[in-house]
Amino acid sequence: MTPTLLLPLGLAALGAVLVPLVLHLARRTEQRPTDFAALRWLRQKPRPRHRPKFDELLLLAARSLLLALVAVFLAGPALLNTQDATPVIAFAPGIDPATVARDAKARAIWLAPGFRPIDTPAPHYAVPIGSLVRQLDTQTAATAPLTLVVPATLDGADAERPRVSHHVRWHIVPGAVAASKPTPSPLRLALRTDTAHATGARYIRAAAAALELPIDSGDPAHAVPKTTTALIWLAGGPLPAAVTRWIEQGGTALVASDTVVEAGATFPTWHDETGRPLVEARAQGKGRVARLLQPLGPMAMPALVEPAFPKALAELLAPAPPPTRVEASAYRPLPGGLPPTSQSRDLRAWFALAISVAWLVERWLATRAKRAIAP
Amino acid sequence: MPETLIPADVRHRLKGLSLIARRAVGDRGIGLHASHSRGTGLEFAQYRPYEFGDEPRQIDWKLYARSDRFFVREAERESPVALWILLDASASMAQADARRAGFSRLDAGKGLVAALAELALAQGDRFAFAALRDTGLALTRPASGTRHRDRLHLDLHGLAAAGAFPGEAGLAPLWERIGQRDLVVIVSDWFDPACLDLARRLSAAGREVLGIQILTIGERDFDYDGGYRFRDPETGEEVLGDGAALRAEYLGRFGAAQASLHAALDAAGVRHAELVLDQPLDTPLQRLLGRTGNRAGGE
Numbered sequence: 001m002t003p004t005l006l007l008p009l010g011l012a013a014l015g016a017v018l019v020p021l022v023l024h025l026a027r028r029t030e031q032r033p034t035d036f037a038a039l040r041w042l043r044q045k046p047r048p049r050h051r052p053k054f055d056e057l058l059l060l061a062a063r064s065l066l067l068a069l070v071a072v073f074l075a076g077p078a079l080l081n082t083q084d085a086t087p088v089i090a091f092a093p094g095i096d097p098a099t100v101a102r103d104a105k106a107r108a109i110w111l112a113p114g115f116r117p118i119d120t121p122a123p124h125y126a127v128p129i130g131s132l133v134r135q136l137d138t139q140t141a142a143t144a145p146l147t148l149v150v151p152a153t154l155d156g157a158d159a160e161r162p163r164v165s166h167h168v169r170w171h172i173v174p175g176a177v178a179a180s181k182p183t184p185s186p187l188r189l190a191l192r193t194d195t196a197h198a199t200g201a202r203y204i205r206a207a208a209a210a211l212e213l214p215i216d217s218g219d220p221a222h223a224v225p226k227t228t229t230a231l232i233w234l235a236g237g238p239l240p241a242a243v244t245r246w247i248e249q250g251g252t253a254l255v256a257s258d259t260v261v262e263a264g265a266t267f268p269t270w271h272d273e274t275g276r277p278l279v280e281a282r283a284q285g286k287g288r289v290a291r292l293l294q295p296l297g298p299m300a301m302p303a304l305v306e307p308a309f310p311k312a313l314a315e316l317l318a319p320a321p322p323p324t325r326v327e328a329s330a331y332r333p334l335p336g337g338l339p340p341t342s343q344s345r346d347l348r349a350w351f352a353l354a355i356s357v358a359w360l361v362e363r364w365l366a367t368r369a370k371r372a373i374a375p
Numbered sequence: 376m377p378e379t380l381i382p383a384d385v386r387h388r389l390k391g392l393s394l395i396a397r398r399a400v401g402d403r404g405i406g407l408h409a410s411h412s413r414g415t416g417l418e419f420a421q422y423r424p425y426e427f428g429d430e431p432r433q434i435d436w437k438l439y440a441r442s443d444r445f446f447v448r449e450a451e452r453e454s455p456v457a458l459w460i461l462l463d464a465s466a467s468m469a470q471a472d473a474r475r476a477g478f479s480r481l482d483a484g485k486g487l488v489a490a491l492a493e494l495a496l497a498q499g500d501r502f503a504f505a506a507l508r509d510t511g512l513a514l515t516r517p518a519s520g521t522r523h524r525d526r527l528h529l530d531l532h533g534l535a536a537a538g539a540f541p542g543e544a545g546l547a548p549l550w551e552r553i554g555q556r557d558l559v560v561i562v563s564d565w566f567d568p569a570c571l572d573l574a575r576r577l578s579a580a581g582r583e584v585l586g587i588q589i590l591t592i593g594e595r596d597f598d599y600d601g602g603y604r605f606r607d608p609e610t611g612e613e614v615l616g617d618g619a620a621l622r623a624e625y626l627g628r629f630g631a632a633q634a635s636l637h638a639a640l641d642a643a644g645v646r647h648a649e650l651v652l653d654q655p656l657d658t659p660l661q662r663l664l665g666r667t668g669n670r671a672g673g674e
Contacts, residue, residue, distance in 0.1 A: 031604035031615055037467030037480075037566055038594045039607035041628040042614045042621055 002080040004344070010075030013067070020063040024054045059365045066358040069351060077347040081141075088140050089147040090115070092154070093123045095173055100149050111136065111148065129156040133333055137164040138340045150328045151175035157326040163337040170332045187318045190216040190228040197234035197256055200296025204232050207310040224251075230317035233259060234296065248285025252317055257292045266291070270316055272303055279316060290316060380489035380531060385657045392657075392664040394494050396456045396558040396583050422446040457517035458495040458502040459553050459582075460488050462534075463563030463570065465508050466608040469536035472592045472652055480589045481536045484562045486656045487587060488531060491560055494664070496524050503552070504530060507563070507570075509538045509545055514552065539609045540567040553582055560585045565636055567609075575643040586640055586647035587659045594629065595651050597622045 005011070036042065054060050087106040091097050097118050102108060108118035112127050115136065133148065140146055146166040152174055189208055193201040201217070208215040216225055220235045224246055231253045233243065238260040239253075247253050255261060262284065268277035269290060278301060281290040294300035303309055365371075381389075425434060425445030435448045462484050471479040488504060495502035496519065503517035504527050513530060515523075553559060559577050563570045565588045578584045593599060599618030606613050614621075640647045648659035 031602045033604045033606060034473075034593075034599070035470045035608045036593070036605040036614075037470050037564055037591075037608060038625075038629060039605055039610075039612055039614060040566070041632055042605055042616070042625050043628070 003347075004078055004080050005072075006076030006078050006344075008075055010073075011071055013071035013074050016067045016071070017064050020060055020067065021054070024056060024060045025052055056365075056371075059362070059371075062358060062362040062365050066355065066362050069355045069358055073348055073351040073355060077351055078344040079347060080344045085141050085143040087145040087147065088136070089149065090136055091118060091122075092129060092148070092150045093125075093127055094151055095149055095175060097149075100171070100173060102147070106145075106147070111150075115139070127156050128158065129154050130158040130160065130162050130331070133162040133164065133168075134337070137162070137166055137168070137333075137337055140166065140340060142166070142340055145169070147171060148333075149173060150331075152328050153325065154328050154331055155325050157324055157331050159322065161331060162333040164333040164335065165337040165339040167335070168333050170328075172328045186229075187211075187213055187314060188216075188225075188227050188229045189213055189232065189317070190218075190224050190230070191232045191234070192218055192220045192222060192224070193232075193234040194220055194236070196236060197296065200234055200256070203296060203304045203309070204234070204313075207313045210310040211314055213314075230254070232317075235259060244284075247287040247289055250286040252288045252290070254279070254290045254292065254317060257295055259291065261289055261291060270312065272301070278303065380486050380528065381493065382486070382656060385486070385490060385655060386493070388655075388657050388661070389490055389493055389497075391666070392494055392660055394458060394491075394498060394500060394558060394664060396556065421449050423449055455556060456500055457554055457557045458491065458500055459517070459549075459557050459559045460491050460502060460504045461549070461559060461561045461563075461573075462488050462504070462506050463508075463540065463561070463567075464506040464513075464534055464536050464538075465540045465567070466537055467564055467566060468589075469608060470591055474592060475652065478652060479536070480564060480591060480652065481534070483589050483650060483652055483656060485531045485534065487562050487589075487650070487660070489528065490657060490660060492524050492527050494660075495519070496521065502527075505549060506530075506534055507541055507546075508536075509541045512541065512545065512548055514548055516552070517554075517557075540569045542569065546573060553577070555581055556583075558583050558585070560587060562587045562589065564589055571636065571639055574640065574645050578643045578645050584643075584645045585663050586645050587663070588636075588647065588649045590649060590651045592651060592653050597625050597629075 087103055089102050089106045089108050090111040091100070091108065092111045097108065109115045110118060110120070110122060111129065111132050112123040113132070129150070136148075137146065142165065144166075146164075147169040149171045150173075152172055191201060191204055191208075205215060205217065216228065220233070220240070224231055224243065229252065231243070231246070231251060233239065233253055234256045236256070236258040239247075239255065243253065244262075261282075264282050264284070266280040266282040268279065269281040270279040271277055278293055279290050280293060281288055283289075292301075296304065298305045303312070422435065422438065423446065425447050429447050433447045434445050438444075438446045438448075462481075464481065468481040468484060469479050471477070471482075492502050492504070499519060501517040501519045502523070504513075504515045506513040513534070515527065515530065559574075559582050561570065561574055561584065563586075565571060565586065574584050574586055597618070599622075601618055602615075603618055604613055604615055637647065646663055648662040650656070650659045
């Protein structure tokens with residue numbers, strides 16, 4: 001643990017200590033004029049003794065201390081390297097810790113959000129293993145050995161093998177982690193179209209028929225049914241407030257190229273064979289808005305008439321969840337991650353407490369009844 | 376300045392004191408300074424009815440012719456000794472202590488002058504007063520009587536310390552007036568060498584001189600602490616310094632200066648005594664004029 005200052009420039013406030021010093025010194029420097037007839041026997045000292053003298057040393061000390069504390073407070077005191085170097089052993093949920101031999105001194109935790117100790121109940125929900133491994137790697141001191149106990153089959157992995165800075169012991173025990181239940185939501189389509197987009201709407205209806213999905217068609221004035229998961233909005237002009245609200249509550253909407261939607265950072269989600277983007281998408285609230293970049297017609301979008309169009313439309317409106325299950329031996333973390341950032345503990349709260357105590361002491365010293373009248 | 380020049384307790388203690396000019400003793404005869412040459416004096420004092428035993432030649436015959444009664448013409452009785460009280464009124468006398476700011480060295484000197492005048496009045500000696508300063512001496516002639524004393528008090532009340540000690544030319548009127556056998560008391564701080572010079576020359580010229588030195592508490596103890604700007608009231612010189620730092624050296628040098636002053640006064644035959652402002656006013660009078668003082672001859 002190393003004490004440090006996060007903003008050393010704040011120490012410039014230490015200069016304020018000069019103020020009480022001057023206040024306690026100034027009265028000494030003035031010379032009282034005095035008549036003195038026997039002056040001829042007074043000899044001027046070549047260097048008049050001018051040892052600085054301070055009044056009320058205790059009060060001066062309290063004031064100086066107060067200002068020094070304030071200066072250090074402004075400089076942002078902190079303690080560096082506050083992590084301990086005790087070994088860490090993390091168990092993926094679903095493993096009985098009693099079955100695994102482990103170092104008694106090691107800190108045993110669940111490989112779950114919060115990294116709770118092993119003596120708390122095991123989490124029974126699916127956890128993003130890959131993400132947690134990376135987080136644990138960055139939160140553990142660089143010198144602490146890290147052991148991860150995982151079942152043979154992992155759920156919650158992502159597409160990238162975690163890269164870690166520690167030398168991780170990847171201990172695989174038989175068993176499987178609690179699997180996340182895939183909840184394929186049935187695609188319930190709704191189509192709202194005005195007369196200008198009637199041609200394009202035919203392609204959408206055809207695709208829905210090809211996917212054997214019911215579709216709730218209507219003009220833009222029709223309300224969107226509650227069960228709808230995807231809305232295809234083929235109408236010019238801005239989206240009505242009701243539709244925007246529906247999107248923000250978790251709906252997915254595909255809007256026509258001439259529909260006015262809120263501006264924002266978008267990313268292309270569908271390209272044609274030449275690499276030209278056909279649809280760009282953007283998150284809005286909990287939902288998603290995808291916007292066609294071309295008019296909905298075979299001239300501008302040849303993909304409309306291709307046999308893969310219905311599947312592409314379904315993929316666009318309800319993307320399949322990424323695969324998360326992996327063999328543990330194939331998901332062993334790779335070396336080469338960024339080393340953990342040094343953790344620091346902010347000490348400003350303690351300094352604020354010390355400042356208030358010093359202030360109270362200073363006030364008590366300055367206002368007590370016994371204090372002598374300043375000369 | 377105090378309302379009364381002489382505090383009551385000091386006035387009470389004055390009764391034990393007597394002015395005796397040692398050089399005049401035995402010279403002319405009767406009384407403390409005894410000769411009063413009745414009838415032969417120069418200053419007319421009064422007529423009084425003839426009494427049996429008066430010399431007939433003292434009768435004023437012209438008055439007898441006018442009034443048909445015998446009257447005797449009396450001259451003012453004159454003591455052969457006059458007391459000259461010289462009070463230094465230079466600016467240095469205005470110094471007072473911070474401890475008792477209203478009581479300056481000059482105030483103490485005025486008290487001493489008044490007390491000496493009381494003594495002279497009580498024993499019938501003539502007394503005269505002169506304030507020594509370079510702007511004029513403020514002389515009074517030697518005389519006796521309560522009116523003269525009151526005039527002296529009036530002079531004292533109007534006196535303020537200013538200027539420097541008078542030079543030789545300024546002191547010339549004194550030489551014209553102080554008689555051969557007169558008693559001279561110089562009340563001063565004795566810091567100015569001219570003062571010592573005056574005493575020395577008066578003494579050498581046959582006058583009996585008594586010296587009273589008035590010191591402030593600060594001069595004796597140098598009880599200054601902290602930063603001060605010391606200023607000489609007469610020359611205007613200034614010394615900056617810390618009281619505690621200057622103290623040891625000042626006390627040493629001042630003590631040496633005092634010792635040499637005392638030696639010079641002793642050598643000149645000047646009896647002297649010292650009054651510090653925290654002492655009773657009659658301290659130097661007791662030393663010089665008290666029973667022991669008169670016998671032992673001062674310090």
